[in-house]
Amino acid sequence: MRTLSMVILLAFLLLLSYGAANIHCSTVSHENRTDVHSLLEFKAATNDPTGALRSWNRRVHYCNWEGVICSSMKPGRVAALQLPGQNLSGEITPSFGNLTYLKLLNLSSNGFSGLLPPLNLLHELVLLDLSSNSFQGTIPDSLMNCSNLEGVDLSRNMLEGPIPEEIGSLYNLIALNISRNNLSGIIPPTISNATQLQLLNLQENQLGGSVPGELGKLSNMFSLGFGDNWLSGPVPPSIFNLTGLGVLDGHLNMLRMALPLNICETLPNLRILILGGTMLDGHIPASLGNCTMLQVMDLSNNSLIGEIPSFGKLLSLARLYLESNNLQGVIP
Missing domain, CATH: 3.80.10.10 (Ribonuclease Inhibitor)
Known part of the structure; x- marks a missing residue:
């Protein structure tokens, strides 16, 4: 990024x-x-x-x-x-x-x-x-x-x-x-005091602990990347309330979570969503089909179940990765 x-x-x-x-x-x-x-x-x-x-x-x-x-x-x-x-x-x-x-x-x-x-x-x-x-x-x-x-x-x-x-x-x-x-070490919650941040890229390090919920205070955030670390635990709900967020990349961590069902209602400007290899479970939220700005979506190498929802409204979608999950049914 x-x-x-x-x-x-x-x-x-x-x-x-x-x-x-x-x-x-x-x-x-x-x-x-x-x-x-x-x-x-x-x-x-x-x-x-x-x-x-x-x-x-x-x-x-x-x-x-x-x-x-x-x-x-x-x-x-x-x-x-x-x-x-x-x-x-x-x-x-x-x-x-x-x-x-x-x-x-x-x-x-x-x-x-x-x-x-x-x-x-x-x-x-x-x-x-x-x-x-x-x-x-x-x-x-x-x-x-x-x-x-x-x-x-x-x-x-x-x-x-x-x-x-x-x-x-x-x-x-x-x-x-x-x-x-x-x-190494943790993502310090004090980063949230830099309230003007629009881009934060912490990828490909050896950071551990959890993603701090304080990052949800960064209301100007557009691009947030913390992929390829040793982070564990779910992405805090506060981050899914950053309405201006366009890029969320947390791939190759141990997040162990289900995606919020209303993800595109709270993140209407989402353009890039990369959460491959993060131990996601549950269903792919049908609301992802309403993220009309989405260009890249990578949910591969997880434990997602159920059917693939309709993505017919995603006219800007250029790359879609859903391999290595437990998905069933027909390709819509």
């Missing part, structure tokens, strides 16, 4: 652009020297086999370096660093945390390793995308100091340990993707 909300947020930030694609400064203040020093330390510690950082030299003003965007509000201060998919690798130096006016950081799809860089001084940071790297260790509590964060993508790394309980203190958070790591 690689994020509609994250893409929208990134596009929004790029439109802002901070008005600074071509800033030229005749003098460099103390703060600006700090930014230059941090960038040069980053370059010195980074393996760059394809020369993505070849423009990072003193002959080119640093605001025109590849991937660097400076601010028009704070001339000469680095507001964005975007270097996705550049085959860069190495460990990120601690001085990186001195880019204190940074609002957007995207180093996704590279080979960076080691611990996550220190970000506790980056109070202006709005979007953080470090996905598809090889970062290790835990998600640091210091990340919660970045109180303006709206989008965080740490997916496809090797992070471990628990999800910090303080994650809910990021009150402006819209999208959080920490899937495809080695995170």
Whole structure:
């Protein structure tokens, strides 16, 4: 589930652009020297086999370096660093945390390793995308100091340990993707304090315990994914009352439950329902035939019984998986 909300947020930030694609400064203040020093330390510690950082030299003003965007509000201060998919690798130096006016950081799809860089001084940071790297260790509590964060993508790394309980203190958070790591422990109920969340992706980790009912407080939620973990117990009824929910993916868990009979009355905007391999039992609710926006439905590898209800109203349905159940009767 690689994020509609994250893409929208990134596009929004790029439109802002901070008005600074071509800033030229005749003098460099103390703060600006700090930014230059941090960038040069980053370059010195980074393996760059394809020369993505070849423009990072003193002959080119640093605001025109590849991937660097400076601010028009704070001339000469680095507001964005975007270097996705550049085959860069190495460990990120601690001085990186001195880019204190940074609002957007995207180093996704590279080979960076080691611990996550220190970000506790980056109070202006709005979007953080470090996905598809090889970062290790835990998600640091210091990340919660970045109180303006709206989008965080740490997916496809090797992070471990628990999800910090303080994650809910990021009150402006819209999208959080920490899937495809080695995170363990429980889903902290305190996530529900981030009431602006629209996308939450926790898939393909080693999370245990139950799905907290507090997630039902996230009234803006559109996409909720917690599949391929070690979660047990039913999905709380409160989640089936998130009327704006469009994507629900909890596949490969031990939910042991029957689907609510009125599922499409409470989730009228449902587009993707993936609960394959979750130990579902009971009947397929006939009300699923009224989820007119449904595009993908996967209820395979469960213990569902009875007949397949009519799905004749599901004109948008592109994929339907019902194999490996105990269904009977004719195909409607």
